[in-house]
Amino acid sequence: MSYHPSDQESKGAHPIDYEQFQRTPEFQELKHRLRRFVFPLTFAFMVWFIGFxxxxAYAHDFMAKPFWGxxxxxxxxxxxxxxxxxxxMGYVRFANRQLDPRSEALRAQLESIESGEQAQWEVTP
Structure with a gap:
């Protein structure tokens, strides 16, 4: 199925300014929550992996020591x-509880704007 701009116009759809949407407090909060979870865990795991x-590579004697068989x-x-x-598993749990409800609300807001049920949002500078 191909996309034609006239298809949206004929159905009464309203174009969405996605760059403006990314500046809304709700989207910024979603992005902040994701980063607050992902970045520290990524850093900790990378330290753990690089340490291993x-x-x-350098501590052959230590790595070769017997421990519990x-x-x-x-x-x-x-x-x-x-x-x-x-x-x-922690990320899936976090996403299901914290990210998914917020992203679904944002998606519903975008869909209502696109269908013309809601006016564009206001972004405070």
């Missing part, structure tokens, strides 16, 4: 998988 790689390197490698799954 550095230990593997396996060597330390194997346990730390398994820890990488555990933390990856933990972070993923």
């Amino acid at each position: 790689v550095i230990l593997g 396996l060597n330390v390197g194997i346990w730390l490698g398994l820890g990488q998988f555990v933390t990856t799954f933990g972070i993923t």
Whole structure:
């Protein structure tokens, strides 16, 4: 199906200024919540991962020490998988509770503006 600008005009749709929408307080709050969750976890995981790689490259004796039937390197490698799954589950839970309701409300607002049911929003400078 192709898009024709005249199709929107004939259905009474109103064009949306998405750049202005991105400046609304609601969108900024959504973006702030996402970044407040993602950036610290990304930083922490990268430190953990790079630490593991550095230990593997330079601390051979430490990584080869036996610990609970396996060597330390194997346990730390398994820890990488555990933390990856933990972070993923935490993000899904966070997104379901914090991000999805807000993004659905914003999407509904955009759809109502597009259909002409609501006027454009006001952005305070």
